[in-house]
Amino acid sequence: xxxxxxxxxxxxxxxxxxxxxxxxxxxxxxxxxxxxxxxxxxxxxxxxxxxxxxxxxxxxxxxxxxxxxxxxxxxxxxxxxxxxxxxxxxxxxxxxxxxxxxxxxxxxxxxxxxxxxxxxxxxxxxxxxxxxxxxxxxxxxxxxxxxxxxxxxxxxxxxxxxxxxxxxxxxxxxxxxxxxxxxxxxxxxxxxxxxxxxxxxxxxxxxxxxxxxxxxxxxxxxxxxxxxxxxxxxxxxxxxxxxxxxxxxxxxxxxxxxxxxxxxxxxxxxxxxxxxxxxxxxxxxxxxxxxxxxxxxxxxxxxxxxxxxxxxxxxxxxxxxxxxxxxxxxxxxxxxxxxxxxxxxxxxxxxxx
Numbered sequence: 001x002x003x004x005x006x007x008x009x010x011x012x013x014x015x016x017x018x019x020x021x022x023x024x025x026x027x028x029x030x031x032x033x034x035x036x037x038x039x040x041x042x043x044x045x046x047x048x049x050x051x052x053x054x055x056x057x058x059x060x061x062x063x064x065x066x067x068x069x070x071x072x073x074x075x076x077x078x079x080x081x082x083x084x085x086x087x088x089x090x091x092x093x094x095x096x097x098x099x100x101x102x103x104x105x106x107x108x109x110x111x112x113x114x115x116x117x118x119x120x121x122x123x124x125x126x127x128x129x130x131x132x133x134x135x136x137x138x139x140x141x142x143x144x145x146x147x148x149x150x151x152x153x154x155x156x157x158x159x160x161x162x163x164x165x166x167x168x169x170x171x172x173x174x175x176x177x178x179x180x181x182x183x184x185x186x187x188x189x190x191x192x193x194x195x196x197x198x199x200x201x202x203x204x205x206x207x208x209x210x211x212x213x214x215x216x217x218x219x220x221x222x223x224x225x226x227x228x229x230x231x232x233x234x235x236x237x238x239x240x241x242x243x244x245x246x247x248x249x250x251x252x253x254x255x256x257x258x259x260x261x262x263x264x265x266x267x268x269x270x271x272x273x274x275x276x277x278x279x280x281x282x283x284x285x286x287x288x289x290x291x292x293x294x295x296x297x298x299x300x301x302x303x304x305x306x307x308x309x310x311x312x313x314x315x316x317x318x319x320x321x322x323x324x325x326x327x328x329x330x331x332x333x334x335x336x337x338x339x340x341x342x343x344x345x346x347x348x349x350x351x352x353x
Contacts, residue, residue: 013088014081017044024146028059033093042078043094045159047087060087066160069136073128075149075158094149094156102145102207112208115237119267121148122204124155126259129196133258139191143199144181145207179222180212184250187223192252197259201247204266211235213248239269 011019016037024031029047036042047059060080067077079090098113098121105113112118125148132138140147140157147159177186183198185191206212213231216222231248233241243265249255256262 013044013046013083014079014090017042017090019044026146034090036090041093043091045089045091047089050085062160063089065136065138066132069132069138071128071131073124073154073156074132075151075156077160091158092151092156094151094158096150097146098148098150098155098203098207099145101150102210106210112206112210115208118204118207119263121150121155122200123260123263123267125157125200126263128155128157129200129259133193133196139193139195141186141191141195141199142178142181143196143203144178145203148203177219179216179219179226180214182222182226183252184226185252187227194252194255194257197247197255197262198252200259201244201262205233205236205244208240209235213244237269240266243269 013019018035020033020035020041022030022032023043029045031043031045034042034044060082063077063080066074067080075094076092077089078092079088081088081090102113105111113121125143129140129143132140140160142159143157147157149156149158181199181202183191183195186195202213211232213233214222214225214229215232216225227250231245233244236244243262247255247262256265
C-alpha cells in the first residue's frame with residue numbers, strides 16, 4: 001500500500017486501478033504497477049506533495065503542455081488525476097529503462113551497451129525529441145537513461161515533468177534538474193532548441209563507455225563544469241570524440257541542428273574512418289610493383305645524412321595507420337560477442353515485467 005498525501009494508505013488510489021508493486025522512486029515521486037480495468041497492466045506515478053506545492057504544480061503544468069503531443073516514441077499518457085490534492089499519472093507500462101539495459105551489459109562484462117544497439121535506441125529518442133521541438137516548440141529538459149524506456153525493443157521517451165515551451169521565460173528550471181545531464185544554458189534559466197541534444201550526447205557517452213564527460217559529484221561542481229569545463233571524451237572511440245564534442249558545445253548555436261543530425265553523424269563515423277581499398281595491381285605490373293617496394297624498403301633503411309634526425313618513411317606510417325583503423329572497424333562491426341550481447345540483452349528486456 002502507498003501513503004497518500006493525506007497520510008492514509010490505499011490499494012486502489014483510482015477506482016478500478018489496484019496497485020501491485022513499486023517499480024521506482026525519485027526525488028519527485030514514485031511509480032507503481034497497477035491492474036487496470038479490463039485486466040490491463042499500467043504504470044501509475046504518484047507525485048509527492050499536494051497540488052498547491054511547487055513540484056506538483058510544476059509537473060501538472062508540464063503535463064498540460066505535452067498531453068496533446070502524440071508520437072510513437074513518446075510514452076503514452078492515459079490518465080491525469082488529482083486525488084485528494086495529490087497528482088497521479090497513469091501511463092503505459094514499459095519493460096525496462098535504458099539504465100536497466102546498461103546495468104545488464106555491465107554484469108555481462110561489457111563496458112556498456114553495444115554501439116549499434118545503443119544508436120538504434122537513441123535514434124528513436126532523437127526522433128521523438130525533435131518532433132516535440134519542431135512541431136510543438138517543446139524541450140523535454142530531463143533526458144537521462146532512466147527516462148528512456150524500452151517497449152518491444154524500441155525506445156519511448158518518458159517523464160515529462162520538466163517539459164517547457166522554449167518561448168516561456170517565466171518559469172525557473174532549477175527546481176527539478178538532473179545536474180549530470182543538464183546543459184549549461186538551463187543552469188542560467190535559458191533553455192534553447194538544442195538543449196535536449198546536449199543531454200542526449202551525455203547519455204550516449206555514459207551508456208557506451210560507463211564514463212561521464214563531466215565527473216562532478218555535487219550539483220555545484222557539475223554546474224561549474226557544464227558552464228566552464230571541457231568535457232572528458234577520452235573514453236569514447238576516436239571517431240566519436242569530435243562529434244560528441246560538438247553536441248556538448250557551450251553555445252547552443254555551435255551544436256548540431258537537431259538530435260537526429262547528431263545520431264546520424266555518430267552512425268556514419270565508423271564508415272568514414274575505414275580507408276578506401278587500394279587498387280588491385282594488374283599482373284603485368286606485379287614485377288614493377290615488387291621492385292618499387294624493394295627500393296622503398298632500401299630507402300627506409302638507408303642511414304640518414306650526418307646531423308639529420310632519423311624519420312619514419314611517410315608511406316609506411318600512413319599505410320600502417322590505415323590498416324590498423326580498418327582492422328578496428330571490421331572487428332567492431334563483425335564481433336560475434338557484440339552481436340550476441342545485443343540479441344541476448346534485447347530478449348532479456350522483453351522478459352522482465
